[in-house]
Amino acid sequence: MSQAISTKPPSGMRDFLAADVVRRRHVLSVVQRVYESFGFVPLETPTIENLSTLLGKYGPEGDQLLYRILHRRDKLQRALGGESVTELDLSDEGLRYDLTVPLARVVANYRDLPAYYKRYAIQPVWRADRPAKGRFREFYQCDVDITGTKSLVADAEVCGAVALVLRELGFADFSIHVNHRELLRALVASAGIPPEQEGLALIVLDKLDKVGPDGVKKELAEKGIALAESEAMLRTLEDARQPGALERFASSDGPFAHGARELRELLAAAANGPAAAHLVFDPTLARGLSYYTGPIFEISCAGLAGSMGGGGRYDNLIGMFMKQQVPAVGFSLGLERVLLVMEERGMFGALGIGPQVLLCRFADVPPAAAIALATQLRAQGLRVEVFADAPALGKQLGYASTIGAPFAAILGTNELAAGTVGLKNLVTGEQVTIPVGEVAARVLANG
RNA sequence: GUGGCUGUAGCUCAGUUGGUUAGAGCACCAGGUUGUGGUCCUGGGGGUCGCGGGUUCAAAUCCCGUCAGCCACCCCA
Structure with a gap:
């Protein structure tokens, strides 16, 4: 008995027992059905990608969060023998970080895909992040993406798909915040903030609702951005948050016009779809992933610290894998985030797992007779577990x-000889002796 | 990356100003009830008190270090 080995899964990773699996499957089945109803086709890609595929797509912080796979054997020995060994010498493969970059690689690799490729993907991804509530190192993303078109109809469709998933799962109170990368860029530029500080400025801006205008100014000052510039940015932002701002920008000639027109077009296209009631223009929304170029999205829901999903348009990403640019837009739902809220709100009903009937036998009944009976009952459509041993009946019941089986089938030599079985309802305690052929009807009637 | 909290039985936790053999509930096993469970009663097994060092006559308790987990930020799905 060596007890030195930890029995916990690695940090940020989890085991899923039966009840967890059933809940996850339930959500995933809705996701799959809704995504397919929009005409998306499935895609699965490898767990492992080449680092050349992954690196440089997610920004510097993203690169830091990649799980890298160490070289093996001779290759490792050779790498270790070199001078000033770096991470890149020790590894050339890593675990999938999201589902979007693998999609971009696939689009570039299979040139005979449809010009308008609508695919969905439901797979785990891995990030070497610090775990927290609702944040794991291994988690499932449920992505829909449309490549090959710049039409905002595609943007509206991916928003519609995720919105319908959430609605069918029973959510009513979520919102899909939308903004546009060009609006953010123009916001920063018009305030006189140099482009190299754009990323910094946007991260601080995203916190406006939490820390307030003075907090933003203070943080920006710490990052070396002048007060006058911060104030200019906040003024423009305040202006953008007024009702009708989007329309005003769209009708103007300024740097905000194009982005605002696209958002207006997106909202108009989505107006009669499932996302319509949930889309909200949010000029403070700034998403981290560096590959977004146009509209960006994020789903928020009361009671959830992070987001349930996010996405956006990335018209330059696929071009990093091939000579021509292919525009694309996508949306990603985080399975664990959805589950977290559903569990907290008690949105799951009965699970329906485990056997409906536990088949108990007395010690003088041959095991083969029990298996023969179980086979008959399974053929009648029942979930049946055969108790392997034959201890006292009390133990079996x-x-x-303990496992929550609603019925026990009791097989003794008398029943065996008569072609009957004792069927005990474990909820009511009622027990009858009936022909084997009548078991299923009785179980299903009381199930 | 920043701040805080917690590490005691398989799980959830109690353990008083440091004091003698470290407890409870749940779970598990046995018996009450030998062809009838879940409820109830009785009993039982199970602990290097995260790890290492220090203070002390004496440490689960105090101090230092270390590791792990959780929460809030940050960021994300």
């Missing part, structure tokens, strides 16, 4: 209660 106790086990049936």
